[in-house]
Amino acid sequence: GAGVSQSPSNKVTEKGKDVELRCDPISGHTALYWYRQSLGQGLEFLIYFQGNSAPDKSGLPSDRFSAERTGGSVSTLTIQRTQQEDSAVYLCASSVRTSGGSRAFFGPGTRLTVL
Amino acid sequence: GESVGLHLPTLSVQEGDNSIINCAYSNSASDYFIWYKQESGKGPQFIIDIRSNMDKRQGQRVTVLLNKTVKHLSLQIAATQPGDSAVYFCAEHSGNTPLVFGKGTRLSVIA
Numbered sequence: 001g002a003g004v005s006q007s008p009s010n011k012v013t014e015k016g017k018d019v020e021l022r023c024d025p026i027s028g029h030t031a032l033y034w035y036r037q038s039l040g041q042g043l044e045f046l047i048y049f050q051g052n053s054a055p056d057k058s059g060l061p062s063d064r065f066s067a068e069r070t071g072g073s074v075s076t077l078t079i080q081r082t083q084q085e086d087s088a089v090y091l092c093a094s095s096v097r098t099s100g101g102s103r104a105f106f107g108p109g110t111r112l113t114v115l
Numbered sequence: 116g117e118s119v120g121l122h123l124p125t126l127s128v129q130e131g132d133n134s135i136i137n138c139a140y141s142n143s144a145s146d147y148f149i150w151y152k153q154e155s156g157k158g159p160q161f162i163i164d165i166r167s168n169m170d171k172r173q174g175q176r177v178t179v180l181l182n183k184t185v186k187h188l189s190l191q192i193a194a195t196q197p198g199d200s201a202v203y204f205c206a207e208h209s210g211n212t213p214l215v216f217g218k219g220t221r222l223s224v225i226a
Contacts, residue, residue: 004158042204042216042217045214045215048212091159093158093214101164101208102147102208102214103149103161104149105161
């Protein structure tokens with residue numbers, strides 16, 4: 001079956017512009033995560049959607065960042081008034097909880113460059 | 116593609132040798148752990164997982180060991196191959212909390 005897909009794969013924008021990044025999770029996965037990875041760094045948690053529960057937004061770095069998940073499927077991460085420090089790879093993952101655990105599968109990421 | 120792990124701890128291993136990558140986790144309530152492999156320019160790829168009621172789990176050429184007493188996780192790779200070169204991350208999970216990732220270790224295989 002299809003894995004997690006993200007679009008665009010690359011995005012170059014100018015400082016101050018808004019950007020939208022899209023994630024299509026694996027069908028049937030109830031949980032969806034967004035992470036950010038700067039060059040040479042680990043994965044920084046941004047936001048977590050789990051079923052119909054309120055999302056865990058504790059990782060969003062500022063109010064310029066927001067995310068939605070429509071119909072329990074596709075998610076969009078929006079960054080308003082982008083800054084150069086927002087340049088990173090944005091990774092999306094989805095998972096479904098089973099008796100064995102919550103194995104999360106990642107998409108290829110969107111590389112965002114803010115000029 | 117983009118290079119990851121430029122500033123991460125690096126483990127250099129001779130091809131054919133065994134590799135051991137270590138991870139200290141932070142939350143004593145974590146009940147599920149995953150190892151991921153990330154190659155340059157790609158998203159993390161699932162390798163193996165383990166629940167907290169186990170202390171060892173084996174896969175194909177990989178073994179994960181869990182020591183809850185000292186909150187330590189390790190990934191052993193047998194007969195390391197050039198294709199194993201990547202950055203390896205451990206991740207921990209508890210209940211409905213999001214996955215929390217460790218800082219990562221870069222594995223470099225010397226042919």
